Amino acid sequence: MGQIAWKALWSSLFDYKTEKYVIAKNKKVGVLYRVVQLSILAYIVGWVFMVKKGYQDVDTSIQSSVITKLKGVAFTNTSELGERIWDVVDYVIPPQGESVFFVMTNLIVTPNQQQGTCPENPGIPHAQCYRNSDCPSGEEVATGHGVKTGLCVKVGTNMSGTCEILAWCPVENKSRPKTPLLANAEHFTVYIKNSICFPKFKFSKTNVLDTKDDAYLKRCRYGSDDPYCPIFSLGDLVRWAGSDFQEMASEGGVIGIQIEWNCDLDKAPSECNPHYSFSRLDNKLAEKSISSGYNFRFAKYYRDAAGVDLRTLIKAYGIRFDVMVNGKAGKFNIIPTVINVGSGLALMGAGAFFCDLVLLYLLQKSNFYRGKKYEEVRKPLPESTINGNQSSDSLSRLDQLRQLQTIET
Numbered sequence: 038m039g040q041i042a043w044k045a046l047w048s049s050l051f052d053y054k055t056e057k058y059v060i061a062k063n064k065k066v067g068v069l070y071r072v073v074q075l076s077i078l079a080y081i082v083g084w085v086f087m088v089k090k091g092y093q094d095v096d097t098s099i100q101s102s103v104i105t106k107l108k109g110v111a112f113t114n115t116s117e118l119g120e121r122i123w124d125v126v127d128y129v130i131p132p133q134g135e136s137v138f139f140v141m142t143n144l145i146v147t148p149n150q151q152q153g154t155c156p157e158n159p160g161i162p163h164a165q166c167y168r169n170s171d172c173p174s175g176e177e178v179a180t181g182h183g184v185k186t187g188l189c190v191k192v193g194t195n196m197s198g199t200c201e202i203l204a205w206c207p208v209e210n211k212s213r214p215k216t217p218l219l220a221n222a223e224h225f226t227v228y229i230k231n232s233i234c235f236p237k238f239k240f241s242k243t244n245v246l247d248t249k250d251d252a253y254l255k256r257c258r259y260g261s262d263d264p265y266c267p268i269f270s271l272g273d274l275v276r277w278a279g280s281d282f283q284e285m286a287s288e289g290g291v292i293g294i295q296i297e298w299n300c301d302l303d304k305a306p307s308e309c310n311p312h313y314s315f316s317r318l319d320n321k322l323a324e325k326s327i328s329s330g331y332n333f334r335f336a337k338y339y340r341d342a343a344g345v346d347l348r349t350l351i352k353a354y355g356i357r358f359d360v361m362v363n364g365k366a367g368k369f370n371i372i373p374t375v376i377n378v379g380s381g382l383a384l385m386g387a388g389a390f391f392c393d394l395v396l397l398y399l400l401q402k403s404n405f406y407r408g409k410k411y412e413e414v415r416k417p418l419p420e421s422t423i424n425g426n427q428s429s430d431s432l433s434r435l436d437q438l439r440q441l442q443t444i445e446t
Contacts, residue, residue: 059410066396073388081381090301091377093367096237099298101362103136109225109271113218117146128219130335130353136360140225140271142286143217143354147209150336150348155206156190156199157181164199172200182208209350217286217354223272227358228254230267231296231311235366238302244311265310269294275356277315289331289354291319298364309366318359331357 061067085091111123126132128141157164161181166172166189174187183204191198202208231244246253246265257266259273275282278292293316300309320329332355336348397407 059406061396061406061409063396063400063406066392066400069395070388070392073391074385077381077384077388081377081384085377085381090367092369092374093301093303094237094370094373095365095367096235097365098236099362099364099366100234100236102232103360103362104230105134105136105138105358105360106228106230107138107140107225108228109222111219111221115146115218117148123219128222128355136362137357138227139353139355139357140222141353141355142219142222142289143214145209145211145213145352147207147211147350147352150205150207150350151345152204153206154186154201154203155208157183157202157204158208158210159199160210165197166200167197178202205348205350209352213288213352213354215287217283220283220286222286223270223275223282225271226258226268227271227274228268229294229296229360231360231362233298233362233364235300235302238366238368240300240302240306240309240366242300242306242309244296247307259313264313271356274315274358278317280317285356287354288329289356290317290329291331291357291359292316293318294358294360296360296362296364298362298366300364300366302366302368330354 107125107129109125111128112121113123114120130139130141157178158181159165161178163179164181169187169189172185172187172189174185176185177183178185178200181202183202186201186203188201189198190201229244232241233243234241244265244267254266254268257263257268259266259269272282274292274294275285280290280292295314295316297312297314298309299312302309319331332352334350334352336350338346338348340346397403397410400406
């Protein structure tokens with residue numbers, strides 16, 4: 038028996054086994070099966086391969102650098118500064134041309150400050166006092182400008198006053214101008230040079246149009262007529278973000294400039310171009326928020342003829358521009374193509390499985406179809422039983438022949 042079993046096992050290795058298919062003549066299930074097949078095929082061809090380009094290998098690790106350069110001149114005439122010309126060195130912070138830059142559009146100037154003692158600004162919380170004991174010496178004024186000296190300074194016959202502080206005096210006590218000082222900044226321009234690289238495919242490009250015309254960057258402006266010009270008007274940037282420049286310039290804000298690269302490297306490199314979008318990143322409901330706008334302070338220091346250190350304090354309001362870059366590149370690769378084709382074939386099998394469920398369990402004649410699809414195989418009978426049945430059958434046949442012979446006689 039052992040040799041026979043091993044021989045049977047060896048011979049079965051060369052057997053070919055195939056599935057048995059049952060053709061169900063049911064139009065409802067047949068239509069459902071074709072609809073499922075067409076839907077899966079449309080999904081694979083239309084969405085996976087045409088829309089999502091499932092035949093491509095994708096690189097999302099974009100490497101990017103941004104250089105910015107502003108141009109524009111403004112003229113102001115104020116009591117603190119007199120007549121003054123403002124150029125890029127004055128109103129652009131920082132001046133290095135980074136991906137985040139600030140354009141000053143409004144300011145409060147406190148000139149000729151020097152270190153000494155003076156009354157705190159009455160509008161500062163915890164600065165008001167009635168007696169000297171309300172101003173403990175050495176205590177800092179919360180959100181204020183200096184350290185209390187222990188004196189309460191009153192004006193005239195007023196019952197209340199303000200604490201005297203050791204600080205840069207006089208302290209800032211003016212309010213923000215309602216009209217932006219540098220309103221002409223709306224016509225300033227910014228040149229944004231963006232260089233990108235997709236390291237997986239060793240592909241590099243810039244957002245500057247490849248042209249031999251040296252005067253191109255001097256006359257072009259970004260817009261619907263020239264969507265690949267890298268020079269933008271500040272007024273247009275704010276307008277495209279859905280805001281009014283003059284209103285925003287008064288108290289400041291933040292504008293986001295999004296540069297998106299979606300490159301199909303199966304096409305020519307000239308087809309890989311940036312797409313720009315603009316949005317306001319700070320609180321858009323400025324009139325309903327106490328934290329709206331954008332501002333900060335800085336000072337310019339100098340020394341007079343007597344050797345006293347002085348400074349001019351500037352509270353700058355303006356618009357901060359954040360240049361953000363993202364993107365991806367794709368190129369044909371056999372591996373994702375095979376994976377997506379295999380996934381599509383697996384979905385086809387899932388469609389057949391779904392139709393089998395409908396045919397065998399949801400139709401009224403499901404029992405009939407189950408009986409045709411599945412065969413019940415019983416356990417084979419013992420050889421003795423089979424031989425006994427065969428002998429009894431032969432005996433019965435002999436008895437039948439004898440009876441026939443007796444009748445004929």
